[in-house]
Amino acid sequence: MPIDLLQIDKRLRERICPSCVRFTGAGTCSLPKNRPCSLFENLAEVVDVVRHTHSRRIDPYVDALRSRVCAACHFEDEHGSCPCRNNVDCGLDTYFPLIVEVIEDELAR
Numbered sequence: 001m002p003i004d005l006l007q008i009d010k011r012l013r014e015r016i017c018p019s020c021v022r023f024t025g026a027g028t029c030s031l032p033k034n035r036p037c038s039l040f041e042n043l044a045e046v047v048d049v050v051r052h053t054h055s056r057r058i059d060p061y062v063d064a065l066r067s068r069v070c071a072a073c074h075f076e077d078e079h080g081s082c083p084c085r086n087n088v089d090c091g092l093d094t095y096f097p098l099i100v101e102v103i104e105d106e107l108a109r
């Protein structure tokens with residue numbers, strides 16, 4: 001069955017955004033216009049990471065995220081360090097365990 005990215009996007013916006021530090025009282029995202037959310041900007045890749053990782057532990061998912069998404073993200077430096085991650089200001093990184101749960105749930109439907 002084809003992957004319904006729009007449905008996954010919708011579920012993630014319902015489950016992740018309200019818990020995110022960037023979510024405002026008005027129900028919007030406070031990220032500046034020139035800084036798209038790493039989760040939704042890389043959604044297809046993130047879904048593919050989850051689809052091809054099978055583990056009861058989160059570490060293999062994090063490793064795949066680092067090598068496939070973070071390594072290509074302009075925030076990460078040549079030493080593998082990311083100021084957003086270090087400041088708990090990347091929704092994709094901060095809520096990754098819950099993101100994996102939501103995506104796996106959608107893929108199992």
Ligand code: SF4
Binds near residue numbers: 028029030038
């Ligand atoms: S940063 Fe991403 S996850 Fe957080 S509120 Fe904005 S769009 Fe949602």
Ligand code: SF4
Binds near residue numbers: 038074076083093
């Ligand atoms: S943790 Fe940093 S490098 Fe990884 S996606 Fe988020 S902003 Fe990009």
